[in-house]
Amino acid sequence: MNKKYKTYLLSGIILLLVSVMLGIFIGSVAIDPGSALKMLASKIPGIKENISVTWEGSIEDILLKVRIPRVLLALIVGASLSVSGAVFQSLLRNPLADPYLLGVSSGAALGAAIVILTSLPFFFLGIPVVPFSAFAGALLSMFLVYGLAKTKGKLPMHTLLLSGVIINFSFSAVIMLLITISNKGLSEVIVWMMGTLNNTNYELLPYIAPAALILMAVIYMFSNDLNIIAVGEESAVYLGVKTENVKKWLFILNSLLTALAVSISGLIGFVGLIIPHIARMLVGPDHRILIPFSAICGGIFLVLSDTLCRSVISPSEIPTGVVTAILGGPFFLYLLKRKK
């Protein structure tokens, strides 16, 4: 790895830490960094005896039960969406591709909408049902898209994109139909479809975070193959890459990663599209650096966006997806213009 890459990674990590701190301190109840750090330090065995309690008891609850899990969630969702966006763009050799274009997200949305809009229970044996139904929906759409696109044992990119678009339309239509015939839960579905980190069940974090990290690590192992496929599938064959195999695995792993993110946060758009672009502009298209750097940038972006969401009109909140779209849309247009 060359020096330039190391500098970018290091500054990325520092910025990420700063954003996480900001995300923790800023909110409807401002918490001064001093007492927050003291409170956190008091949780570490060995140090806690030396720290006298000078903060209000409520701070502890806010930090440990709300702020920190939420910031970590934003970080994981941002990183997952960015990595899966970067990989989809290279796999499809289309810089405008993202998880949404391929129908994975709409499948998740349908899964969630079915539970929210029908009289299915929200909890089953104490486990929240929505993330699981969303995950199932994402898997379903993934298999449908994959099955539709597959022709003669191959996975041509244009049929893959078209199948994604078709599944997107069909699933959205079913969601609209459900909304029309149901008279409950409308605002919940809408908020979910706009994407939010607000009404998420933070207890899922210990499961989602390691799963996402493992998926990202496995995807990272394909970096060299991805570089070659990003140049051209034909050349990839000549360079000894088992193209169809690699494509199939990356498509599945990547869809799982998207499904994971969508199932806990709803449809937060633009992250998977914009962040890989920015990352590529900064560090270039080599996936060995692009994947970790996209993850870092995505984490920073979503942590900051989410902080904005819950502090601008506090005590109420803006859905996270709305903020990412408002920030991301114009930036995307700027990118398109600049390219020309």
Place this chain on the structure above:
Amino acid sequence: MKILETKNITFSYDRKEVLKDINLAVEEADFLGIIGPNGSGKTTLLKMLCRGLKPGQGRVLFKGEDIFKLDTRFVAKNIAMVPQDETIIFPFTVFELVMMGRSPYIDRFSWEKQEDVKIVESAMKLADISRLKDRSIDELSSGERQRVFIARALAQMPKVLLLDEPTSHLDINHQLDILELTKKLNENVKITVVMISHDINLASKYCKRLVLLKNGKIFTEGKAKKVITRKVIKQVYGVDVELIKGKVLL
């Protein structure tokens, strides 16, 4: 010794038969030219020699073994292909692209070694693109890009080099550069070359042997003198030409 062989290969796109029953043998250190009119199946044939396409029937053998049964990385270490211009969307640098030629040698979990860097640098030098090293591929002219692909193929350090119209986007001086380079590799390093060419005269000047395809079949093959005659040109291309010192004049 035969390094590449095709045994009765047939290929169809949908129902249209593009290649019929091709039997071709390429000797080690041969310099074979594939010529023929548009649509005669030249590119299809070349792609089948490096796993780019799987024949409908028949087999392709590398040193007597079916290339579809060999390990893909092993094939890539032995057979390199310079395809016709590919559109590249992401701004890889010339160095990064040529380094991809080393990928059959580089382990999945590691970065390139000093040795790979050296090989890439000498491949770039041979293809005369060293000064473009850090340029992004999308800033290059099509001729420069062609030379990048040639350098990438050289970085694979292959025994067999396949070229699909390598001179099609080049100026006359670079056409000659590339052909001279290929000739040097063929003569000095004993790389086997199979090259498609549109230019009958250049092909007959540089190739030791020519194969002339017509409608997916081998029309004739052999030394240029035997293949390029007024009668054959008339039969295959349907035009009357003059031949002076074995060169086609229109």
